[in-house]
Amino acid sequence: MEDKYFAPGMPENEKDDHIVSAVALKGHVKAVAIRTTAMVEEMRKIHDTSPVVTAALGRFMTGSLLIAENIKGEKDTQTTVIRADGPIGGMTCVCDSKGHARCYALNNNVEASYHKPGKLNVGEAVGKGTLTVIRDLGLKEPFNGTVELMSGEIAEDFTYYLASSEQTPSVVALGVQVGPEGVLNAGGMMIQLMPGYTEEDIDYVEERANGGFPEITFLMEEGFSPAKILDLFLGDPEIEYLSGAPVSYRCTCSKERMSAGIAALGKDEIRSLSEDEKGIDAECHFCNKKYHFTSEEILSLL
Ligand SMILES: [Zn+2]
Incomplete structure (x- = not known):
């Protein structure tokens, strides 16, 4: 039954870009997953990015949308900025509360090096520097947090940001698969421990994260939707899908x-x-x- 993997607000076609949130493990774990294949491809076309910039900026936009999942106010926005010394030169992404994101890199054309064949070295292209998150929630002062980049591979950098700046132990996984004609798959997942979590919950999540959980883009290639990826990761029959929403690339300039x-x-x-x-x-x-x-x-x- 496909219905099992449905969350209110999700687009009818699970192949359309969207975000899904769920709770599991007795409410101790919040989980969010996202498909961004079409919007990362749109970004690639707008900026004519080389493969390693497509991967870096695509991961950055995908991770930014994941951590923006909890901003809800009509006019709330989140700006994420990476300032770093690698050849990309830095990246900026702006998300709103309706699943829209827009982004750019300072240098769109960077030659790639590889960790191993087929595995782009994003960390080298990004370099060393900082990740800043600015949330404008309509209050007097916007929230502002900055951390050092861990590796420049983006997922680790968001994980570190959430742990140190927002005191939320999390697992973030991001993936952008770039083929010769463009983006094949892009998406991500964020697992967070919620207040009241136990040692057992930590062990459980760590074990699953470190136990060779497949790469997001591999699962997407195999036809897994964001909701199914969360189900596979959490392995909890009591998982409850809370909400879903379409996501897209949108600029608001005038x-x-x-x-x-x-x-x-x-x-x-x-x-x-x-x-x-x-x-x-x-x-x-x-x-x-x-x-x-x-x-x-x-x-x-x-
Ligand atoms: Zn514009």
């Missing part, structure tokens, strides 16, 4: 937002931009859309 960005540059910068009689084209980092501003329009921002 000429208005672009002008706010230019207005923030400062008077001297704005004056010098206005000197070009032909005006300027401002390009959105997230979707590459260009917005034209005449020199009069630029001056009016002063």
Whole structure:
């Protein structure tokens, strides 16, 4: 029965990108899994990323959506930033509370090296640096947490962030499988221990995480949906699927937002931009859309 793997809010077709959350082990474990194949492919096309950047930025966007799963307010947003010294140069991702994400890397064209044949060395392309998570939940001050990168392989970095900055012991797994024509599979999983967890719960989750659990993209290749991946990992017949939602790549830029960005540059910068009689084209980092501003329009921002 397919119904067993259904959560309220999930798209009808389980092959569409979506996120699913569940609880198991007597409510001591929260589990979230996501399929992002189509949106990572869309990202690859927008930014024309080389394979190792597709993997790095795809994992980063997928992990960002996983940790944004608990932001619910209409206007809440989460911005994740990796600043690092590898050839990618850094990455930024913005998620909202409705399953939309947009992202970019500073360098889209990085030559790949490999851990072993077929296994892209993402850590080397990302390098050493920090992961910052900024949550704007409509409060006076946005929440802000920064940790050192563990390996630059992204999943470990999110795991470390959750443990040290949010005091939530977690397991994060992420995968992006890049083929010659584009993204074949992309997705991830996040398992978190909830207040009230026991030593046994820790042992159980650790054992499953370290016991050769297959890679996410392998399971996806085998036809596992996010809900089935959680079921396989937790092995708890009492697993309860709480909610699901479609996820997609979406940019929210507009000429208005672009002008706010230019207005923030400062008077001297704005004056010098206005000197070009032909005006300027401002390009959105997230979707590459260009917005034209005449020199009069630029001056009016002063
Ligand atoms: Zn845009």
